Amino acid sequence: MMTYLLKYKFLFLFVLLSIQQSNAQLQKDICEYQVPSNWKAVNGTLKITGQHYKLGKQSFQWKWNKSNAYLQIDDSVLKDVINDPRSTFVFWVYNATPLKDKLHFVFLNGEEEVYKADFALDFNGWRTAWMMYHRDMQKLKEQGINRLRIYAPKSVTKGELFLDQVMLNVNINPRSPMRDQQVPYVNLGGDKAANAHWTSLYKFSQNKGYLLQKESNAAVFNDIDSVQNKYLKLIANPKVNTQNLQQIRTEYDFWNISYNKGVVTGRPIFSVNDIELVDIKLLDSVKKENEKSNIKRYSILMLQVAQAWNNISDKVVKAELEQKFMNLLNHLDDQGWSYGSGMGALHHLGYNMGDFYSACLIMKPVIKKQGQLNRTFNTMNWFSGLGRTLEQPDQFPVSNIDVFNTLLGGMLSSVLILDNVPQKQWYLEHYSKWIGKNIEPNLEITGAFKPDGAVFHHGHLYPAYGVGGYNGLAPIIYVLGRTSFKVEEKAHQSFKENMLMMHYYTNPTRWPLGVAGRHPTGNWRIPDMPFAYMALAGTPDGKQPVDKEMAAVYLLVTKNANTALAKQFSKQGILPAKHPEGHWNLNFGLLDIHRRADWLLTVKAHNRYFVSHESYPRANMFGRYLSYGQVEIAFPESQKNASGFKDLGWDWNRIPGTTTLHVPLNVLRADIKNVDDFSGVEEMLLTDEVFAGGTNLDKQGVFAMKLHGHDKYNMGSFRANKSWFTFDNLLIALGSDINNNIDSYPTETTLFQNYLKDKNEVFQVNGEKNITFPFVLKENLKQDLVVTDNRGITYYVPRNQQVNLYKKTQQSRNQKDLQDTKGNFAGLVLDHGRAPQQKSYEYAIAIKANDGQIEALQNRDKAKPGIYQVLQQDSLVHSVYYAKEKMTGLAIFTSKKHLTDKIIRENSTPCLVLYKENGNQLELSVTDPDLRFYQGKDDTPLNADGTRKEVSIYSRYWFKTPAQPSVVELKINGAWEKTDNSEVYSLTTDKEGNTIVQINCKYGLPSKINIKKR
Incomplete structure (x- = not known):
């Protein structure tokens, strides 16, 4: 899978x-050569043997022949336990005869008992335990230890056990130990941790199921056979x-x-x-x-x-x-x-x-x-962990991509290996309902699938893991499909829509760098087979045996058009899907998606709920700015200049669309730490700003963010308001309130950075052909600048801005920080200077613009009324009017202020608005970008100096709380009335004759209304 x-x-x-x-106390195998002199067997014997071994080739054989037998170990390594909260005791035991009894571990200071722990012996073979002293054991006194006694089970006066890999004091990651039948008291909090899907096997095994076992009949027999035969065919190879x-x-x-x-x-x-x-x-x-x-x-x-x-x-x-x-x-x-x-x-x-x-x-x-x-x-x-499916539905643990990716087939195989048909039927019914519940949209940051179509892992939009989830889930939905064990229609439809959303933000198979997680390589791709399996599973309503929409996407994204499935679908008259057109807001993922023709434009942001990036050792080491407003324009990968990215000399400070502090690579390199007991060694930073998101109307969109750098890198003073307005093939990008007090490095906004396979690739600069290499234009513009790059994308930069247009050879490091890289690039950058105060920018991008559109941009001041107009650009509002569609977009960063817009006069909360005038009617789309996992001021812990502390996303209490709905109230100029019976909004009139519109918003989804003048 x-x-x-x-x-x-x-x-x-x-x-x-x-x-x-781990910072583990690395040890050699002490159970390999001779019994250490500090080990002593009381009322028994201890020797080296090769009869059984877990590490190396030998172990300790412990025999006892009297009651009250024990092993005693005196070791100075135990003295450090008291000072290390992560100190852990680890051992392996081989038992040939299961016993309804326990080993008793007692840790002492001389003869005073300090810690106690038991280990059940009802097994045969090898078993182990990782027991943390301070968390998992019974603590009797607050003092150091220097001795361990292992007491034999009291129920037998004569017995034998084997010990191996005995480690008295190992410093480990506290997330790692898991409880089982031998030590059910270990790491009880692990059942609610981010990795509980792995570590809660004991809890899962205790579930008894909630469905009644039904009588089996011929139809059930046939359905089970169908499931089994289809699945065996998948795994037979x-x-x-x-x-x-x-x-x-x-x-x-x-x-x-x-x-x-x-x-x-x-x-x-x-x-x-x-x-x-x-x-x-x-x-x-x-x-x-x-x-x-x-x-x-x-x-x-x-x-x-x-x-x-x-x-x-x-x-x-x-x-x-x-x-x-x-x-x-x-x-x-x-x-x-x-x-x-x-x-x-x-x-x-x-x-x-x-x-x-x-x-x-x-x-x-x-x-x-x-x-x-x-x-x-x-x-x-x-x-x-099949037992997880037996939990009551309202108690289902939230499942993530790892489960769907790696465990679904294991769970199904476990069921299908059964002989008892009623039991197999009972498990399959639980299994199907569990899958259906878990693939419905989840409203928390944890979990996999979100209401807007984002696929999550590690608390953010992560298609690289989504691929694994699709590869795991789609075949199972197919195997269960068209039987009585199929997932419910609502769940099937929801999962289908989630897969289609990935199709919308890939072109046709690569996704944007901003959502690449710790893999910013540009090489990851959407999988094809899940679309094929979903096609074969039939439509969600069960009316059609083949889902033609999913089959069409498969035909578009598959690497091989000659596969048996491709031929099968083609024979059924199914054609490859066309490139999608439209606008979508993934506000759970803070990704804005705008598509026309064969190109894809995306914008990526972050806020106080969703991290700016994910960096691991040797993975995305320079990705700090990937969500600082990254704009990516992607053509199908079959085209020559499908992407401007290449990790060969790429300047990680200059990610297109972002406003950044341009620092040396050694300063940009991630300083990766294990910041708390909830996380591993990783960097996943959060800002304290909540405003980031978008809305859309009639395939057009607006997206915005309040950018605030992280104190970890002394960027607490780094701020900017950024917005993007996407209309047809046009993007208008605005920036305001660009402030920081950092005078060591320049602050920049990057428009493009394009890899040049051929350094003589053609550019147009104010209508003139340019193939010069190297080339530099660095000046404060006295007139508007229009640049068409080597990818056929036109950039319009109004005058009075400091620009840096260049073509040159760049030196850098690859994203893993493993080697130096070198390559030829062209770039266009706006330079805001050092320690800028109240700086701003404006530029526009036209994709595959015709000559008339380029000319209109060059003569925008003369045009009446022009392609677009910037109506407002300050700390309160960014607003743009698009003449062709009579559409106005607003990113309203604050609330309860008098607005200058001719329609929207006031707002109750920061929001995004897109409206279109059509005679006496007004269409509006409104989004509250605050998903409200918690309310009030940012709750990031502070250091002693008042700066924000780096903490794990997994440590935040709101990581598992659902997003909350809200009501956005707008005051509309004049008297208006509803055109429908929608419950999304309500209207009242104030004493001045203006209209108060109350719009119900939830989950970052656009709320759309249509009103008319009274």
Whole structure:
């Protein structure tokens, strides 16, 4: 369901982050060579053995033969526990005989008990726990410790356990530990944390379901068969066959699986999270192989074995593969990958274990024949978190893209591997309802899909993760489709609209740099197969077996027009979708979208709810300004100059559309930290300004923001009001109140920065052809400037502004900060000087302008009334009139002020308005840009000096509170009345004869009304 490319990119990044964020006390394996002298067995024995091992090749074998037996460990490393709130105790235990009893851990200062913890022994195989001293254990006294005693279970006077990877004091990320059946008290807050979808397996396992089991009938049997057959076809992969056998055998041998007296052993299978505990470089001579011994690699092998078994007929080879698979399954279980085991920490599990579930479903006949069907279902159920679907609907945990991307197939495989039809039916009904509930629009910052069509991850619009969500969800909706288990129509329609919205802001497959998250490469693309699966799922109402709208988008965005599906859709008379035309506001994502013909224009902002950027170590290291008003104009990638971006000498200070402080790269480089216990090592900054958003009417739009730099980079004085008015092929950009007291660097607004593949590419400057390289025009304009760039885009800059138009070779660093880069670029920049006060700007962009439009711009002062007029540009309002459509747009930054607009006289709250006069009628679109996750002043914590503190978005209490509706009140000049019965607005008349319009606004969506003169 997810490309291996995304998997591997994520795995590398996650390991890198884990190493940097953990600050772990890196230790070698002390259970490998000899029993340390500071370990003592009372009423028992302790020795090194190779019978079982979890790390390296050996472990400690502890035998006891009397009651009150215990191990005692005296170690100076324990003295540091009291001073480190992240101190954690980690260990592995192997138990051959399940016991209804517990190990008792007591940490002492001499003979005084300070901490206590228990560990249940009702399992066989390996189990582990990560227990934080200060948070997870029972604390008896406030003092240091120097000793640990591990007491044997009291119910047996004679027994045996094996211990490995015992770490007395490790500093770890507090988000990582998870509770399970052995330690259900660990990290209780994790069930409500941002990563709860990974760490709440124990909580999920406690859910009992809420639907009654229905009797099964022939129709149910047929529907289950339909679901199962379609899903098996998706995961079978007929390309894996006998030709892959040698590769499979070699990979299988790597794991060294063998049996001794019926007990399986083999190479340890690590969780990705184990990297937080041990520096693998410190291991023995097999360290390089052990580094590769992770659950991801193991799961891939299991699926390859299963697919080969499924696709060949040779009985001898088939028997060989059956045995190999069962050996893999048994070793996996023995290693602790079993029901009820949390493996210490398992966040991001879905990215690494996804192939396991498909493998087991394919191999169901073999597993059943070997009598291991129930054990396998339980394991699949546990690790996929299937129990989350059994929660009461009003208690469903908010699911995010990671769940949809990586766990849906695992959950479905867990259900389908069952034999009991009524039970399978019961689970499928819960599963379908859970999916439907979770793909409906979510009103919080957490969650995946928003009312305006934005797809979210990490608290902001993030199509790179949305791709994974679509890849996970769409096939499941198809598999369940046209059966009694299909998702509800409302949910299906909502998900379809969300996918279409990504189609609207990609052209046809690439999305804007401003929403690239930590991947500003320009290379990510919209996926094609989810559109195909949604087409095959039929229309949401179930009336049509093929959704032609989704099929048309598939035909537009697919890389290969000769696929079987492409041919199938074409035979049905479906043509590739045309490029969308219109205007859309994603105010949850603070992305404005304007389209005509084959081009896409977007504007990106940020505010106090949605972060300006996401930077990780070696990912988007210079992306601070990506949401400072980024304007991107994209043509289809098949065209020569589809984008002006190229990470080869790109100046990260000069992102088109943005107003920025132009600083050296070493100053722009992100200073990335782990700022609190809610986050990892990352930078995701919030401003304290709430105003950012847009509205639209009749395919035209207005978008605006109040920009305020972050104190982290001494940009607290950096402010500007910015607005964009998009009419047909025209963008008018205004800036005012540009202020800061920073005189070390210039403040600039960038109009374009274009990569030049050929440095002689043609530009037009005031009508004259220019191919000079290098070239510079740096002056305070005495007359208007009109530049048509190498992409056919015309820029109009009114006089009396300081411009810098250039073509030159630039030196820079790539976005990962890994290497120097170099390239040829052209740029147009407005220079506001150093420490500007009350500066402003105006410019216009005409895309694919004809000669008449360019001439009209050049003679705008003479035109009557001109293409556009700037009506107001100050701290109160930015307002523009577009003559062709008799349309006026207003970005009203303040409230309860007398306005100079001829129609809008006053407003109750800052808002965005677009209105159109048509005889005696007036159409208005109004948006309250404040989504109101909380109200009042900005609540960012302050440092001692009064500057804003950097804190994690995940630490904010309002991260999980829903957006609230509001009422915007406008005073309209003159007497007006309603033309319809819409409940969106109401009208009253004041004593002066003006009209008071009360408009209901919600979720950043435009509220549209139509009134007429009385």
